[in-house]
Amino acid sequence: MLMSIKVRYFASLKEKLGRAEHVMDVTGPVTVAEIWTLANPGTAMPDNIISALNMEYVDSQQSVKEGDEVAFFPPVTGG
Amino acid sequence: MKWLFFRQLQGVEMAVKLYAQGFEPLQIFHEHQQQAGMAGQFGATSIFIGTMRDMNAGDEVKAMTLEHYPGMTEKQLEKIISEASQKWQVLDVLVAHRVGEILPNDPIVLVAVWASHRGDAYDANRYIMEALKSSAPFWKKERLVSDQERWVEKNTDGYNKL
Numbered sequence: 001m002l003m004s005i006k007v008r009y010f011a012s013l014k015e016k017l018g019r020a021e022h023v024m025d026v027t028g029p030v031t032v033a034e035i036w037t038l039a040n041p042g043t044a045m046p047d048n049i050i051s052a053l054n055m056e057y058v059d060s061q062q063s064v065k066e067g068d069e070v071a072f073f074p075p076v077t078g079g
Numbered sequence: 080m081k082w083l084f085f086r087q088l089q090g091v092e093m094a095v096k097l098y099a100q101g102f103e104p105l106q107i108f109h110e111h112q113q114q115a116g117m118a119g120q121f122g123a124t125s126i127f128i129g130t131m132r133d134m135n136a137g138d139e140v141k142a143m144t145l146e147h148y149p150g151m152t153e154k155q156l157e158k159i160i161s162e163a164s165q166k167w168q169v170l171d172v173l174v175a176h177r178v179g180e181i182l183p184n185d186p187i188v189l190v191a192v193w194a195s196h197r198g199d200a201y202d203a204n205r206y207i208m209e210a211l212k213s214s215a216p217f218w219k220k221e222r223l224v225s226d227q228e229r230w231v232e233k234n235t236d237g238y239n240k241l
Binding site for chain 2: 011012
């Protein structure tokens with residue numbers, strides 16, 4: 001099944017990858033970790049990177065579905 | 080002071096505000112308290128204000144940029160406040176946070192908790208602040224006096240002494 005997924009990056013990861021967001025079409029079933037691999041071929045996900053799915057923290061083994069928003073970012077440093 | 084985001088949630092009394100420009104913590108605290116109409120109900124109020132320092136990790140810092148994840152930041156802050164209101168008896172909570180360009184001495188964050196008793200007010204405030212530090216998606220990028228820029232890599236655990 002073909003799915004359209006929005007992928008977003010923040011902070012130092014965004015700078016490192018040179019892009020903030022993109023939309024990709026993938027054939028499911030696909031996990032968050034697999035989205036990273038498909039979006040960034042040849043670039044392993046850094047160990048400290050956190051994953052979010054539709055603005056909730058998730059394990060990278062979580063499956064995605066049509067229209068989902070996946071985000072990757074480093075540890076948060078607000079406050 | 081104009082905020083980017085403001086939501087007053089039903090069920091639990093709370094407000095989350097994000098500011099792209101400078102804000103006066105005590106001014107918005109007073110405004111919120113007046114609008115909330117809680118006079119006579121609260122016996123304890125705790126206020127935490129976080130302010131930008133001009134020094135970090137041994138280097139002089141002249142400015143900072145606070146990035147956030149619009150939508151998720153608000154969602155996580157609301158979740159944190161909901162968790163706190165389930166753990167402690169609180170009457171109202173206000174969380175305000177800066178985003179964008181900030182300078183030393185600018186307020187970064189305000190957490191205010193109104194409760195009947197001090198234990199709930201103190202403990203809920205501390206919980207909200209520590210949870211914000213560890214799970215609200217904000218990121219700080221510092222600009223040093225040397226003009227070098229660097230991302231702050233992680234927050235410290237506020238419960239552990241350095």
